[in-house]
Amino acid sequence: MSRNRLIIILVAGALVILFLTYGLIDTWNLILLRPILNFLILLSNVFFGNFGLAIIALVIIVRLVMTPLTLKQLHSTRAMHTLQPKMKELQKKYAKDKDKLKQEIAKLYKESGVSPMGCLGPMLLQLPIWIALYRSILHVAAATPEALLGLSNDLYSWSAIHQAVPLDPNFLWLNLTQPDVPPTGYFILPILVAASMYVLQKMSTVPSTDPQQQSMSKMMIWMMPLMFGFFTLMFPSGLALFWVVSTIVGIVTQYFITGWGSLFVRAPAPAPQVAEEQRMETPEGALLEDQLATERVEQQERVAHGKSRDKRKDRRRSRRAGARKTRRKP
Numbered sequence: 110m111s112r113n114r115l116i117i118i119l120v121a122g123a124l125v126i127l128f129l130t131y132g133l134i135d136t137w138n139l140i141l142l143r144p145i146l147n148f149l150i151l152l153s154n155v156f157f158g159n160f161g162l163a164i165i166a167l168v169i170i171v172r173l174v175m176t177p178l179t180l181k182q183l184h185s186t187r188a189m190h191t192l193q194p195k196m197k198e199l200q201k202k203y204a205k206d207k208d209k210l211k212q213e214i215a216k217l218y219k220e221s222g223v224s225p226m227g228c229l230g231p232m233l234l235q236l237p238i239w240i241a242l243y244r245s246i247l248h249v250a251a252a253t254p255e256a257l258l259g260l261s262n263d264l265y266s267w268s269a270i271h272q273a274v275p276l277d278p279n280f281l282w283l284n285l286t287q288p289d290v291p292p293t294g295y296f297i298l299p300i301l302v303a304a305s306m307y308v309l310q311k312m313s314t315v316p317s318t319d320p321q322q323q324s325m326s327k328m329m330i331w332m333m334p335l336m337f338g339f340f341t342l343m344f345p346s347g348l349a350l351f352w353v354v355s356t357i358v359g360i361v362t363q364y365f366i367t368g369w370g371s372l373f374v375r376a377p378a379p380a381p382q383v384a385e386e387q388r389m390e391t392p393e394g395a396l397l398e399d400q401l402a403t404e405r406v407e408q409q410e411r412v413a414h415g416k417s418r419d420k421r422k423d424r425r426r427s428r429r430a431g432a433r434k435t436r437r438k439p
Contacts, residue, residue: 138263141241142248145171147265149245150273158273161280164246164347168354171242176362183313183366192221239355246347249276278347285347298349303338305356310334312363 145167153163172179195217203210248260264270278285282295289298310330341349 137237137241141237142244143263143265145238145241146245146248146263147267147270149249150264150270150276153276154269154273158277159280160249160276160278160285160347161283161350163276164285164350165354167242168351169358171238172355172358172362175238179359179362180366183363186313187367188221192217242351243348246351247345249347280346280350283346283350285350286345288342288344289346289349290342294346298346298353299338299341301353302341302349302356303334305353305360306334306337307331309356309360309363312360312367312369 149163149167152166153160156162156166196214199210199213199217203213248263260274261271264274278287283289283298284293287293290296307330310333314326314330337352341352
């Protein structure tokens, strides 16, 4: 048994024991939410009670810790994209034999050293951590006495933590417990969230000549920034600050791996054969295809008739030549 598999089995076994002992919610709070929440408060003490700097530092630390997972996810995604042309060839070749297609695709993955779950695994492992970080920031940004009372239930019994609560919500022009909208804000954070997410989406999108994939990529490039920018208008600025810093760190990571990617590159034009196939799928294209087929048949018939005429001419020439030779004999 490999070392990695043994570690996975031990971690899974420990999680099962915790779930059975404490239940799902208490286990979640025990291993993720409370550690991140209390660490965030300790960081605010390190930065002299500055809640905004504590959020920035926590996001950077978590990003650095998860860098190996992020790198693995990025490399797996790009490797899967490089296999797309070969996979399309296999799909055309074995379109009528699904079992053979599955075998050939599995063989292709094995030969290339690529796992189809390679890009999903790191993403799924990071997701609980980001959710816990999100919940911790919302929890610490308690703006009401009731919220502070709920926060006290998740604090460790350390004097440094209890003395730091409640945290000062003011950071630069922001009140981190309120959205960055008038009258307390200026829409700066929503714009930063949308702009930074657009840059990251553009950098991480791999160019494709497939029109369908191009349209899907364009939709995602615009939809995600607009959606998160809209959410920023309603959520506390502390959470928006978390999104901005996390996205900027993601941009830096992406730059060192792939450079600027597709940020300054136009999407490639669709391949000619793909455009021709799409044109043939229209009613006009179908009519044109019928006309071309008819012309090909007529041309073949003309060629066949021409060959027949040539053969008849050759036979007549042969007979004439034979007759002349016969007459010349004494």
